[in-house]
Amino acid sequence: MSHSIMCYIGDKHMHELLNSVVLELRRGVLILGVLSQLHEKEYGYVLLVKLKESHFEIEAGTLYPLLRRLEKQGLLESSWQLIDNRPRRYYQMSAQGQMFYMKLKEEYSSLHETISKLTQGDAI
């Protein structure tokens, strides 16, 4: 096997590994990102657009099931409204969700601080 093919396989493997780790990392902060935009009532499509505008990429197929799950867990409340003859489900953080969000934000800040200290001396 030639050297260039070996390098290609190595790069491909590294790329796949990085993708999967980044995906795991993003999955962990997904709830934090979504909750941060639900202090006020919002429906799925607008939420998706807002998150995209903030460069927080999330698929619709991930967002909608997540919203339902968070509602089931008592962190969100929802209500249906008819806007322009189209039924829309609006989500908002519940009181419990607000508390949860504050604690999660603290945890994230603490983790971010720790990782920043750990990686501070790294050459980029």
Place this chain on the structure above:
Amino acid sequence: MNLIQRYVQAVIVFLPAKQQAEVAQELTSHIMDMVAASQKESDVATIQILESLGSPRKLADSYLNRSNYLIGPRYYGVYSKILKIVLFAISIAFTVVFAVRIVFSETITWTTFLEYIATLFNGGMIGFAYVTFIFSMLERYEVKLDEDNEDTVWRVSQLSTDVQVDKTNLFENLFELVFTTALLFIINFHPAILSFPQVDGLSNSVIPLFNESMRASWIGLINVWLLIGVLRAIVTSVKQLGSKRLLYLTLFLDGLGLIVFLIIVFTQEVINPNFAAHIVPGNEALVMLFQRGSQIVVFAIIAMSVYELLSSGLKLIKNKHVKLF
């Protein structure tokens, strides 16, 4: 039905009935919002949006919030270990039966060997099916093993004793599984192996160990008793990994096995009453010795069953501090 409706229908078909209407309404509304916001032609935009949402099955799985595992990562390690033990025990048991058949059979043909291979394959498949079924039920109903319990504090003191006990138990379970499976197979398919060959002049005959005239009456109970034994050996192997719920199941199986055995002893005549008399005709002392020997074996089985029952009960009392769920 338009494309959006067909897509939404393909998603909600996998969801529970109570979720279907709401998910359909929300998903339709979202797709229509996206189509309206798109700069492209309606049909082209719809196709692109639906494709970006991905396969309806995958989207439905995200709503269900659980992975569709037959046996998930939580159980796979234990499942794999038990499956290996069961398949090993079945192959040993069937090989022992095959060896005994070869020793007692006058004619050995290729058919005998092919029959052995076929039986081994069938037995393996049945064992595989049973173990997979049991673990798929554990997965389906999310039964927790004690090691999953976050409230249970693990102590270093558990380490040395557990490892030693595991090795002994593993051997005992394997032996129990091999012996019971072989007996189950012999009694049902080759009872002639346990009969005594007799040469009477020019003709050869066999004296069956079992009471063949009453076979229909006792075979069902014997099979239930032996299957309880097989199940117990499998459950005990799982138990080594520390689930207290399985300890209760072992206790239940021990009790049930003892009850079934006592029913067999007191209501059925499984052993051929004339077995000894036919082997040693006229020798009253040997016939008496055989009958006494049979009674001792029955007594030993009862004593062993009671011992196992008490031992399982004691283990349960000793582990009382361990939370059940």
